[in-house]
Amino acid sequence: TQLLEQSPQFLSIQEGENLTVYCNSSSVFSSLQWYRQEPGEGPVLLVTVVTGGEVKKLKRLTFQFGDARKDSSLHITAAQPGDTGLYLCAGGGGSNYKLTFGKGTLLTVNP
Amino acid sequence: DAGVIQSPRHEVTEMGQEVTLRCKPISGHNSLFWYRQTMMRGLELLIYFNNNVPIDDSGMPEDRFSAKMPKASFSTLKIQPSEPRDSAVYFCASSLWSGDGYTFGSGTRLTVV
Numbered sequence: 001t002q003l004l005e006q007s008p009q010f011l012s013i014q015e016g017e018n019l020t021v022y023c024n025s026s027s028v029f030s031s032l033q034w035y036r037q038e039p040g041e042g043p044v045l046l047v048t049v050v051t052g053g054e055v056k057k058l059k060r061l062t063f064q065f066g067d068a069r070k071d072s073s074l075h076i077t078a079a080q081p082g083d084t085g086l087y088l089c090a091g092g093g094g095s096n097y098k099l100t101f102g103k104g105t106l107l108t109v110n111p
Numbered sequence: 112d113a114g115v116i117q118s119p120r121h122e123v124t125e126m127g128q129e130v131t132l133r134c135k136p137i138s139g140h141n142s143l144f145w146y147r148q149t150m151m152r153g154l155e156l157l158i159y160f161n162n163n164v165p166i167d168d169s170g171m172p173e174d175r176f177s178a179k180m181p182k183a184s185f186s187t188l189k190i191q192p193s194e195p196r197d198s199a200v201y202f203c204a205s206s207l208w209s210g211d212g213y214t215f216g217s218g219t220r221l222t223v224v
Binding site for chain 1 (some may be wrong): 213
């Protein structure tokens with residue numbers, strides 16, 4: 001069974017601060033996705049990374065896929081209250097396209 | 112497109128009753144997934160379908176759970192009989208088999224008392 005460990009589990013910061021959250025596994029994934037989930041809603045896809053070492057930017061969010069395709073990080077610059085939510089990473093492997101989700105990092109950005 | 116539509120949004124039922132959750136995936140998506148989310152276990156994959164055919168139901172917890180996809184535009188997840196430990200948020204998601212990300216519905220919050 002492929003497992004994804006996310007850290008930290010909880011993070012509370014002030015508006016304007018920078019932060020990084022991590023997603024680690026002992027397994028290799030063919031792709032890794034990041035989702036954000038707000039209360040009462042389903043997760044929403046932010047980005048997909050597929051190549052080891054790949055870096056993608058989405059405005060103030062920077063996503064990196066580890067060289068060995070076993071880990072990933074999400075860095076947020078100058079966090080805003082609108083960034084508050086549960087950040088989930090999900091790994092995919094093989095041809096069956098079944099995603100395994102981490103338990104997430106619950107981020108709170110205080111005004 | 113209205114996205115993935117789930118119904119009901121909330122369901123409260125008594126232990127032993129049958130519960131049916133419904134999902135309408137995005138038109139054109141050929142894969143459909145049912146997940147359950149709890150604080151303790153996070154998102155757990157229950158079952159997924161490709162072109163209406165169940166591919167992997169190894170995540171279905173017990174025989175009390177069953178899922179069907181009679182047509183490309185509709186799927187159901189049934190729990191019979193329901194138990195308090197089934198209380199969770201159940202999500203349906205759809206995608207293209209090509210590897211694009213999932214689109215999730217808003218979920219059904221199930222409470223079994």
